Amino acid sequence: MNKHWRWVLTPLYPLLALNVLVALAYAKAWCKARSWQWRSGVLTFVATRAMIGNPGGQGWSWVVGYASDEDRDSDDLRVHENVHVWQELMFALLGLVAGVIAIAAGYAWLGVLAMFLGGPLFTLCYGLGFVAGFFRTGEFWLAYRANPFEVHAYQVQDEYLNGGRPDAWK
Numbered sequence: 793m794n795k796h797w798r799w800v801l802t803p804l805y806p807l808l809a810l811n812v813l814v815a816l817a818y819a820k821a822w823c824k825a826r827s828w829q830w831r832s833g834v835l836t837f838v839a840t841r842a843m844i845g846n847p848g849g850q851g852w853s854w855v856v857g858y859a860s861d862e863d864r865d866s867d868d869l870r871v872h873e874n875v876h877v878w879q880e881l882m883f884a885l886l887g888l889v890a891g892v893i894a895i896a897a898g899y900a901w902l903g904v905l906a907m908f909l910g911g912p913l914f915t916l917c918y919g920l921g922f923v924a925g926f927f928r929t930g931e932f933w934l935a936y937r938a939n940p941f942e943v944h945a946y947q948v949q950d951e952y953l954n955g956g957r958p959d960a961w962k
């Protein structure tokens with residue numbers, strides 16, 4: 793997820809509407825969000841109450857919460873969270889393709905619905921990745937780190953820290 797890709801992928805943002813609604817409700821009701829800011833095409837906030845799991849950053853579609861201003865100013869943490877934004881955009885793209893195919897096949901309403909299901913499908917897959925990791929490792933932290941979506945995000949974050957991704961989306 794070269795930073796230039798975000799300009800190509802921005803038109804997919806509306807397809808994550810279902811996740812965005814959940815994100816905004818979560819930010820307001822649970823996190824008591826403050827200091828909303830756009831950062832490189834991502835809507836960010838700072839939580840005044842610990843987010844679920846107490847992480848430094850947590851992405852919900854293209855809405856990303858940070859535990860503090862320092863966390864949000866951390867380039868490598870933003871690189872990590874924006875990998876998750878990119879992952880969700882790929883699922884939005886998947887929903888779009890499925891929707892177009894369904895519409896072309898004559899299932900118009902099903903197609904429109906499918907277009908908006910990429911985001912929820914990501915949430916489901918992320919959750920399944922965590923559950924699978926938990927059954928394998930029996931431990932929350934290890935399950936989190938074994939989740940394929942996290943393996944990907946940490947890999948990019950590490951490469952960025954080692955200078956291998958100077959043009960990362962941050």
Ligand SMILES: [Zn+2]
Pocket residue numbers: 872873876941942945
């Ligand atoms: Zn992560």
